[in-house]
Amino acid sequence: MIEMHDVWKTYKNGTDALRGINLKVNSNEFVYIVGPSGAGKSTFMKLIYREERPTKGQIFVNGFNLEKLKPRKIPYVRRNIGVIFQDYKLLPKLTVFENVAFAMEVIEAPKKLIKKRTMEVLSLVGLAEKHARLPQQLSGGEQQRVAIARAIVNNPSVIIADEPTGNLDPDTTWEIMKLMEEINFRGATIVMATHNKEIVNTMRKRVIAIEDGQIVRDEQRGEYGYEI
Numbered sequence: 001m002i003e004m005h006d007v008w009k010t011y012k013n014g015t016d017a018l019r020g021i022n023l024k025v026n027s028n029e030f031v032y033i034v035g036p037s038g039a040g041k042s043t044f045m046k047l048i049y050r051e052e053r054p055t056k057g058q059i060f061v062n063g064f065n066l067e068k069l070k071p072r073k074i075p076y077v078r079r080n081i082g083v084i085f086q087d088y089k090l091l092p093k094l095t096v097f098e099n100v101a102f103a104m105e106v107i108e109a110p111k112k113l114i115k116k117r118t119m120e121v122l123s124l125v126g127l128a129e130k131h132a133r134l135p136q137q138l139s140g141g142e143q144q145r146v147a148i149a150r151a152i153v154n155n156p157s158v159i160i161a162d163e164p165t166g167n168l169d170p171d172t173t174w175e176i177m178k179l180m181e182e183i184n185f186r187g188a189t190i191v192m193a194t195h196n197k198e199i200v201n202t203m204r205k206r207v208i209a210i211e212d213g214q215i216v217r218d219e220q221r222g223e224y225g226y227e228i
């Protein structure tokens, strides 16, 4: 599903963000990525959704070698990865419906299907009745639900979530985590970076710890392993 072979990332300013990452994430796994700030977690995630390219090494997603991808395959690989951010990244002038539908429009899905599928995922995240609102008319937790709906609307096999609960209060955090579990249950592979010790130690999953650009721990049903 996701494989990395000796992946290195050095940014233009000379920062070595990742230094020799090797890993394999199987289909339908739920993986937490933990580690101190600046450890390389976001860089690791960005390489998977191809926001950044590795300086060295090979990355495979769904059997596609991202470094040898033919340009015409890029949209296909992209639609198979849904991304969720800490700050939601919704388009402020579009309604809830439009924000979600947009992700289907960019892949040129048929109009009828867009309407049906968008309402379907909005129902799944509990926001069907708020489809006509603007993001600013929603709570943070609701905005993140919209972002989750957008991430799953094209039915991707992989969900990348970078600190998805970082801006949310504890109750809302648990609601969002239940939703992530539901999405995983429905078949998606989830890779989620988090600083939330309570989540990791309660909803036990595989834990991969990154420090200073390297994997220092990889445990099934692992623990957060850091104070705070």
Ligand code: ADP
Pocket (backbone or CB within 6 Å): 011, 012, 013, 015, 016, 017, 035, 036, 037, 038, 039, 040, 041, 042, 043, 044
């Ligand atoms: P984390 O997500 O664990 O906080 P990052 O992947 O964001 O870590 O950062 C890893 C290292 O790479 C840090 O030293 C950070 O300052 C550096 N870094 C991240 N993005 C860039 C960039 N675009 N240019 C230069 N350095 C970067």
Ligand code: ADP
Pocket (backbone or CB within 6 Å): 078, 079, 081, 082, 083, 084, 089, 102, 103, 106, 150, 151
């Ligand atoms: P760009 O040309 O800027 O890379 P894309 O065509 O990939 O943009 O996506 C357009 C918009 O659709 C993005 O701004 C983003 O909000 C949304 N989007 C695209 N792919 C995804 C995804 N996998 N998960 C969540 N949102 C996405």
